[in-house]
Amino acid sequence: MALQSTELTPNTGSEIFVDKSVLLSGALAGELRALLVQRGVIIARGLNLTDDEQRALARSLGDLRLGTVKKEGDEGLMKVTFDAKINPEYAQFFFGSQLWHMDGTYEEVPPFATLLTPRVLSETGGQTEFVSNYAAYEDLPDDEKALLDTLTVVHTMQAALFPGKRDCSPEEFAMWCAYPNREHPLVWQHKSGRKSLVLSTSGSHIVGMHPLDSHDLLQRLMRHATQEKYLYRHTWQMGDLLIWDNTGTMHRVTPFPEESGRQLHRFTLNGEEVVRGVV
Numbered sequence: 001m002a003l004q005s006t007e008l009t010p011n012t013g014s015e016i017f018v019d020k021s022v023l024l025s026g027a028l029a030g031e032l033r034a035l036l037v038q039r040g041v042i043i044a045r046g047l048n049l050t051d052d053e054q055r056a057l058a059r060s061l062g063d064l065r066l067g068t069v070k071k072e073g074d075e076g077l078m079k080v081t082f083d084a085k086i087n088p089e090y091a092q093f094f095f096g097s098q099l100w101h102m103d104g105t106y107e108e109v110p111p112f113a114t115l116l117t118p119r120v121l122s123e124t125g126g127q128t129e130f131v132s133n134y135a136a137y138e139d140l141p142d143d144e145k146a147l148l149d150t151l152t153v154v155h156t157m158q159a160a161l162f163p164g165k166r167d168c169s170p171e172e173f174a175m176w177c178a179y180p181n182r183e184h185p186l187v188w189q190h191k192s193g194r195k196s197l198v199l200s201t202s203g204s205h206i207v208g209m210h211p212l213d214s215h216d217l218l219q220r221l222m223r224h225a226t227q228e229k230y231l232y233r234h235t236w237q238m239g240d241l242l243i244w245d246n247t248g249t250m251h252r253v254t255p256f257p258e259e260s261g262r263q264l265h266r267f268t269l270n271g272e273e274v275v276r277g278v279v
């Protein structure tokens with residue numbers, strides 16, 4: 001079955017045009033996964049998926065992350081919101097989502113993909129932005145790629161969060177530091193053969209490199225990877241579905257008023273491969 005789609009920017013993001021019943025049948029799962037890895041982000045308008053439909057679609061695409069089930073019917077569901085009454089665990093780290101990041105860089109096998117649908121939108125801001133860590137790598141000169149292919153980065157919670165909350169308390173900073181660190185190669189050679197930068201604000205420093213050089217290199221790569229030419233900015237409409245490949249993109253949310261009550265429903269797919277360096 002041919003999946004109808006159009007590219008939204010040169011490097012990142014495709015819109016698909018699909019009947020809801022066909023989408024939920026699972027018949028397009030193989031094509032959707034291929035398009036996701038190729039384009040980083042897939043969106044569809046006007047689907048108005050329920051939680052059960054969104055979960056079923058997630059399950060057709062991979063291994064659903066179950067998380068903590070708080071009440072029946074919520075299996076795998078995370079409510080993305082500032083509102084601590086709705087999601088206290090998430091709300092305390094939500095400010096970090098305004099910085100460019102990959103999810104789960106603290107895990108040996110970072111999540112593969114995430115599906116989002118809106119439930120409450122903000123009248124201003126609250127767009128979700130994505131850049132392609134594949135395209136950012138592929139555009140680098142060969143000699144730089146050869147150097148980056150050899151490097152390893154330490155990812156930490158304090159690196160991920162401090163830039164978003166410089167006025168944090170010492171206790172809060174200590175709490176972030178208590179999370180385990182994780183090392184990943186700077187360049188991921190995926191099973192598909194395609195390579196991407198494992199770039200995220202969580203990247204604290206490069207193993208064995210002088211701190212100044214390490215800082216400058218990570219900052220320069222971040223500026224390179226977040227150029228407009230790698231960006232897809234999603235302006236939400238009710239009814240949307242958005243899926244992103246977390247292994248080959250970074251994302252962030254643009255600022256929006258907390259009192260807007262903005263809320264998205266999210267289901268995440270577990271990763272399928274460790275971050276393997278270039279061999």
Ligand SMILES: [Fe+2]
Nearest residue numbers: 097102103251
């Ligand atoms: Fe995130």
